[in-house]
Amino acid sequence: MRKTLAEGKSFSTDELMNKRKNGSEYQEYTAISPVKDNENVIFYIGISQDITRHKEIDKAKTEFVSLASHQLRTPLAIIKWYSELLLSGDAGKMTVKQKDYINEMHRGGVRMIGLVNALLNVSRIELGKLGITPEPANLSAMANSALLDFVPQIKDKKLKIKKLFEKGLSKVPVDLKLMRAIFQNLISNAVKYTPEKGEIKIGIKKENSEIVISVADTGYGIPKNQKDKIFSKLFRADNIMKKDVDGTGLGLYLVKAIVDEARGRIWFESEENKGTTFYISFPLSGMHAVSGSKDFSEEKNVV
Amino acid sequence: MNEKENKKTILVLEDESSLVDMISSKLKLEGFDVVVSATVDGGLKDMEEKKIDFIWLDHYLIGSKDGVEFTTVVKKNDKWKNIPIFVVSNTASMDKIKAYKELGVTRYYVKSDHRIDDIIGDIKNILLK
Known part of the structure; x- marks a missing residue:
């Protein structure tokens, strides 16, 4: 605290234990900010809050x-x-x-x-408990690893897989577990909702100041009048329900929630009976870090 | 040395009775002796009274004490601290997994994410090598 304040910066913490006048302890959030006159600190403003209940x-x-x-x-x-x-x-x-x-x-x-x-x-x-801890990652290697989970279904359905990974891409800071979940969910959807002998293309490239990941399929597509619901919890499009393919209706909701929390973008293009392409982008600086409990259960889609 | 003396004993700490029976049968089929308990105090009593070679530990048990408390006591005891512990639970909270790893358990499994044969295979690799 002293070091930060001596450097003329603001300091805050939610780890302080303080005591009331009656001797009972409580957990405190404290923020101290310097007020400067040009370069000189003339006084500090401090705010404290009892966050025991929180x-x-x-x-x-x-x-x-x-x-x-x-x-x-x-x-x-x-x-x-x-x-x-x-x-x-x-x-x-x-x-x-x-x-x-x-x-x-x-x-x-x-x-x-x-x-x-x-x-x-x-x-x-x-509940706001999802944490994001970015570390430098080779996204092509992650995509390849996620694809391995789906090899039996890909072989079964005789699907063609094309990988368009830009060469020489530097590592991008992402949360490894969450990025893996993103790849798994998008690839799982592409594999599930593409009929036999179809094609899936996975792309990773740098575009302007962003990394753009795309997963494109030649599958059933999303009906025009249901596109606005595609990221809703437990939503499954009518044409998919008729095909009797398993799904939770939660995968895209989770992917969007992670991407939004990590300050990325997600969007898609789709035409019924032609196919769908999902795009995700992050700035080159990668996912935004968020402190949290970092629990994320892996959804197993393979039987 | 006869076969009985060679048999390793596994302590299974699990409160779900239908799982205890099945885990116990499966481990006995694989050639292990099995001791079961549903509470931390019961488990510690078994540790005192019997020669335990391996511990299968669930996190949530009957009573107010949990697997972390059991592990803490075991790891502080010089006689027991090197006994391998597999935590086999259905809770996957990072704070719990971290606590167990810091205490030095051998592995942590989320039950529903693994086949029982795979967990038993891993036990055999450790005990029978």
């Missing part, structure tokens, strides 16, 4: 998300693990049909776990 609420929010995640995940873990036991023959040999049915139960369980993870991420974002 900190208690904050702690309660974190504990709520932790407990909720535990309570929701436990029965799902039971379903998942018991079906794995059955499938591996621990309870004896099963008929082909029995195995199929248990497989469906296992898949349902994995889908529910993905939904719970997504909902927990939504609650963290809405």
